[in-house]
Amino acid sequence: MLNSYSTADKVLLAVDCIIFGFDEEGLKILLIKRDFEPEKGKWSLMGGFLKKEEVLDTAAIRVLNTYTGLQDIYMEQLYTYSEIDRDPVERTISVAYYALINIENHNAELIQNYHAKWFSVSEVPKLIFDHDNMLSHAIRRLRYRTSMRPVGFELLPEKFKMSQLLKLYESILDKEIDKRNFISKINSLDILIKLDEKDMTSSRKGSYLYTFDKEKYDAKLLNHFALNF
Amino acid sequence: MLNSYSTADKVLLAVDCIIFGFDEEGLKILLIKRDFEPEKGKWSLMGGFLKKEEVLDTAAIRVLNTYTGLQDIYMEQLYTYSEIDRDPVERTISVAYYALINIENHNAELIQNYHAKWFSVSEVPKLIFDHDNMLSHAIRRLRYRTSMRPVGFELLPEKFKMSQLLKLYESILDKEIDKRNFISKINSLDILIKLDEKDMTSSRKGSYLYTFDKEKYDAKLLNHFALNF
Structure with missing residues (x-):
């Protein structure tokens, strides 16, 4: 039987948030320094696990807020990543979200207090897991959108x-x-x-x-x- | 701590396949009659759970093949659906995939043997769960693509x-x-x-x-x- 709820494998489901910002200096991406193992101290997208009582959109908003203090950011679902070893600790499927915001409309100090930091898109450090891949995917989507309208x-x-x-x-x-x-x-x-x-x-x-x-x-x-x- | 692997909730993850077909009669959608509870006997997209050793793309291809005999269909990821009660048995997040194929290039008899059936897009029966929603989303995507190129x-x-x-x-x-x-x-x-x-x-x-x-x-x-x- 193909669809047995009781024997099906359950997995960890995460969301990762890709926040592009634009200001006078150009296009930037918001990153945080990961504060736990593995890959502690490396730069990362803002990510976290989906909770039982949450839908994905809500989880993305919560995770972004927890790590950056940013509120009321409308994010669009980008893609779901499922490579077996993308997270070395345990298999985790991740749903990436992205948004493009005007940096000057948001509180720069607040973001800094949360240890989040804007990087120029042309100077992004090596990111954890498959976050580089997510970021390039999001940039492609942004460019495609821009060429379309x-x-x-x-x-x-x-x-x-x-x-x-x-x-x-x-x-x-x-x-x-x-x-x-x-x-x-x-x-x-x-x-x-x-x-x-x-x-x-x-x-x-x-x-x-x-x-x-x-x-x-x-x-x-x-x-x-x-x-x- | 936001990211504790050990305390995070695990969920069931499914894939659902939306197969559009085109032949002399027009645009159609491939459906199957669900053969187990709940909603046994109702029309449904081809769906199944992700397995431990699979990535999502592979799961979609396997599920489609199991239910329709169709092989080598390239499907594109559409969207991930996470409404809390979308599946009444147990919380299941579903990643939808879609493809548009030429019906005449595929074995109609084979598909029928598998109890899958083509429906004209204008005469789709009520589908199980949130499959109606997935289908409208896929149709919108198809139309958007068509208007773009x-x-x-x-x-x-x-x-x-x-x-x-x-x-x-x-x-x-x-x-x-x-x-x-x-x-x-x-x-x-x-x-x-x-x-x-x-x-x-x-x-x-x-x-x-x-x-x-x-x-x-x-x-x-x-x-x-x-x-x-």
């Missing part, structure tokens, strides 16, 4: 310079983007409003500020795909 | 009529599509080759046959997205 406007201030938007894309895609090409592609989407205001902080001539046209943006999300009938 | 050419014969391609899209999106509009959108993608050959079976004038231009198709996959820098 304009993403991350909620990560910028309400009024922003074109150079800030460019930096956001460069950070997520981890490559230099030709600025003229970028501006022409973004303009062709017709979702930005150029304001009469300038930011005068970085050059004498100043840089025009933009805001995005929420109505057009939402309409694009529904309609801009190649094969939408 | 030309999908499913591998479900058609090598040479096909435009009306067959239209039918594939109508089946997946579950709506009537204006034929002229469809032809013009598909042509604008520039991934089809119109052959000099006609299919004479359905009309006196015949219908031109098409095949798809694999090189251009692959190039499009890499390049056709709105914000690809």
Whole structure:
């Protein structure tokens, strides 16, 4: 009989949280130093076991809060990892969650008090278990999303310079983007409003500020795909 | 302490397989009649428990094979479901997998011998547990994929009529599509080759046959997205 509840093997089920952050310096990832064996002292994603009375979404939120103090972060389920020896202590299946947040909207001090630390995505230390693999998977997902639709406007201030938007894309895609090409592609989407205001902080001539046209943006999300009938 | 292996709750972990099929009649879903309690005699996805020595991908392939005889089906992980009471017998977390196959390439008799049955997606019976939910989730994923990039050419014969391609899209999106509009959108993608050959079976004038231009198709996959820098 294929489905016998009583003889089936039970396993440990964990959640791991991948938190991307964006600020003026670029795209970052939040890590903690593991404070117990095995791999004590190594950098790690925020992880913990699912409890009896919890669903996975709740477990992810609890674990993230316990390790970083972060609250009310909406995380999306990424993938479930089941390699036999991924955890050397005991077989543990892990469900990874991810989110992308604006670092400046959250209390940096709080996060530090919890011994969590932001790392630039290009300078991530070696992580425990298969967390490197989870992280690359999450970065791929983030890039895929970004190539599919304009993403991350909620990560910028309400009024922003074109150079800030460019930096956001460069950070997520981890490559230099030709600025003229970028501006022409973004303009062709017709979702930005150029304001009469300038930011005068970085050059004498100043840089025009933009805001995005929420109505057009939402309409694009529904309609801009190649094969939408 | 947040992470104590010894006191953490273990759970049953299952896989459920969502197999979409396409044939001349349209988009279908493969179901089995559950042969044990609870919900014995009800229609169900193909499901079973993960074994100690298995990774999830392998469990999904084994379960599908046990219930349908189907072999070598590449399934993609969809989502992990963890509602507390989703299985009334005992808490079971389930990882759903899905695939879209060409029904005619597989042995219909074999599948029937295993008591598995194809249902038109528009006429699916009430399913056990949260399988209805899994199925809608998988359909949404399939539609999303389809709106993102030309999908499913591998479900058609090598040479096909435009009306067959239209039918594939109508089946997946579950709506009537204006034929002229469809032809013009598909042509604008520039991934089809119109052959000099006609299919004479359905009309006196015949219908031109098409095949798809694999090189251009692959190039499009890499390049056709709105914000690809």
